[in-house]
Amino acid sequence: MxxxxxxxxxxxxxxxxxxxxxxxxxxxxxxxxxxxxxxxxxxxxxxxxxxxxxxxxxxxxxxxxxxxxxxxxxxxxxxxxxxxxxxxxxxxxxxxxxxxxxxxxxxxxxxxxxxxxxxxxxxxxxxxxxxxxxxxxxxxxxxxxxxxxxxxxxxxxxxxxxxxxxxxxxxxRRPRPTCNKTLSPRELDCLLWAGEGKTDWEISVILGISRSTVTKHITSAREKLNAVNKPHAIAIAMRLKILG
CATH class of the missing domain: 3.30.450.80 (Transcription factor LuxR-like, autoinducer-binding domain)
Known part of the structure; x- marks a missing residue:
């Protein structure tokens, strides 16, 4: 070297x-x-x-x-x-x-x-x-x-x-992703726990809602963030400082 x-x-x-x-x-x-x-x-x-x-x-x-x-x-x-x-x-x-x-x-x-x-x-x-x-x-x-x-x-x-x-x-200088709409409190909660590595079922237990509702919130958040999947949505939310 x-x-x-x-x-x-x-x-x-x-x-x-x-x-x-x-x-x-x-x-x-x-x-x-x-x-x-x-x-x-x-x-x-x-x-x-x-x-x-x-x-x-x-x-x-x-x-x-x-x-x-x-x-x-x-x-x-x-x-x-x-x-x-x-x-x-x-x-x-x-x-x-x-x-x-x-x-x-x-x-x-x-x-x-x-x-x-x-x-x-x-x-x-x-x-x-x-x-x-x-x-x-x-x-x-x-x-x-x-x-x-x-x-x-x-x-x-x-x-x-x-x-x-x-x-x-x-x-x-690349274009930064932007939200089409503001995420709801529940969408933020679900995305936050998903970012902590929790499964949809674990998130449903933590928040006291059904698993299908968790999936619905995460899907809605992904669409608002123009993300291709859940990990992509978490990454975009972190980059936009939506998630701490």
Whole structure:
């Protein structure tokens, strides 16, 4: 077991423990700093021709961490549609360096404008990791700083961590199940005892009602929670904090 393995495992644990997008953002910033980068930006890659509004960028972003002034400058100059990194992301699904995106950009003026101004803010070189989601959208994380001197080993580790982090971000953003109706007190009682591992018969004895009535209450609760079965209903109720 190498030190790299253990550090990667520790970072994975931190990503898993991020309970919301804010915590995950802080984790990604810590990862960037640990690899010597001064910035990290990422989220869902915009399609070609997207307008460069702050709201649109924020809606797609998981993390935006830049040196002071660069984000405002980027927005003010409408650099998104001109950014060689974004242009390459819309075509390339392999990890690449910023310098590689500059070399492959067909518009030298864009390289001079975006790359030149980024360098003024200390962002000279970086490493970009595209990630294809299950629904075939493209996400990415871009790490930048004064230089990119990652070893191949570090690049492999960072690619793995980036994929894991984006996966967790999408998990946090998933639609949460909601109740169609409020559960009745009896439905809550039956579901609570079911969550304690009691059978329908045991619940009927505890509550002083018939077994068939217990089954009816649990079935009604399952339908209201859009659950496929009793364990699923209990899990949803716990996640929605209906059950303590």
């Amino acid at each position: 190498t030190d790299l393995f253990w550090s990667t495992w520790e970072i994975i644990s931190l990503i898993e423990q991020a309970v919301d997008e804010g915590a995950l953002k802080n984790c990604l910033i810590d990862i960037a700093k640990s690899y010597g980068f001064a910035s990290v930006f990422g989220g869902i890659v915009p399609p070609g021709g997207m307008r460069n509004s702050k709201a649109e960028i924020q809606a797609r972003a998981v993390v935006q961490y830049f040196p002071d002034g660069w984000a405002a400058r980027y927005l003010d100059q409408n650099y998104l549609p001109r950014d060689p990194i974004v242009g390459r992301l819309q075509k390339d699904r392999n990890a690449f360096s910023w310098s590689e995106s500059y070399k492959s950009c067909p518009e030298p003026d864009n390289v001079r404008a975006v790359g030149g101004e980024a360098a003024d803010f200390g962002l000279v070189e970086g490493f970009v990791i595209p990630i294809t989601t299950l629904d075939q959208r493209i996400a990415a994380l871009s790490f930048g700083g004064a230089r990119d001197d990652l070893s191949n080993r570090d690049r492999s580790a960072l690619i793995f961590l980036a994929n894991f982090a984006i996966g967790h971000w999408l998990y946090l």
